[in-house]
Amino acid sequence: xxxxxxxxxxxxxxxxxxxxxxxxxxxxxxxxxxxxxxxxxxxxxxxxxxxxxxxxxxxxxxxxxxxxxxxxxxxxxxxxxxxxxxxxxxxxxxxxxxxxxxxxxxxxxxxxxxxxxxxxxxxxxxxxxxxxxxxxxxxxxxxxxxxxxxxxxxxxxxxxxxxxxxx
Numbered sequence: 595x596x597x598x599x600x601x602x603x604x605x606x607x608x609x610x611x612x613x614x615x616x617x618x619x620x621x622x623x624x625x626x627x628x629x630x631x632x633x634x635x636x637x638x639x640x641x642x643x644x645x646x647x648x649x650x651x652x653x654x655x656x657x658x659x660x661x662x663x664x665x666x667x668x669x670x671x672x673x674x675x676x677x678x679x680x681x682x683x684x685x686x687x688x689x690x691x692x693x694x695x696x697x698x699x700x701x702x703x704x705x706x707x708x709x710x711x712x713x714x715x716x717x718x719x720x721x722x723x724x725x726x727x728x729x730x731x732x733x734x735x736x737x738x739x740x741x742x743x744x745x746x747x748x749x750x751x752x753x754x755x756x757x758x759x760x761x
Contacts (some may be wrong), residue, residue, distance in 0.1 A: 616646045619656055632661040638738045648727040657732040662723050662755035670738035674749040682730025
């Protein structure tokens with residue numbers, strides 16, 4: 595291996611990990627693609643899913659934003675998240691993760707033709723993990739209502755959510 599090989603491997607891994615990123619906010623263009631999709635369950639109850647790539651936080655924000663947009667477009671003031679599903683790895687953002695391992699070992703031999711002896715050894719290994727961003731999704735089941743927002747932790751004012759999360 596030449597002295598230029600490792601830097602080239604590192605550069606290639608970083609380039610590949612940068613290729614997959616969260617697409618701009620919008621409707622899902624095809625099954626399995628990035629974006630939002632919704633399903634009406636009852637007149638004031640929907641299931642909203644946002645599929646993305648990368649960290650779970652921005653994908654969850656986009657799901658909340660879509661729920662808020664849907665709430666106001668249906669003529670409601672607030673929505674409450676009754677169920678929430680998050681699918682994806684905790685480290686979905688991806689990264690270049692070097693790691694180092696150190697090992698020790700030894701053995702001894704007692705007796706024999708040449709007497710007693712012992713041996714020991716130390717090993718050091720370097721591992722590289724070029725994991726790029728992975729797919730993640732958030733699904734919210736929401737119920738919508740009018741009037742004052744209920745004083746519950748999972749109830750949101752739809753207009754305030756839209757104002758806070760639009761980019």
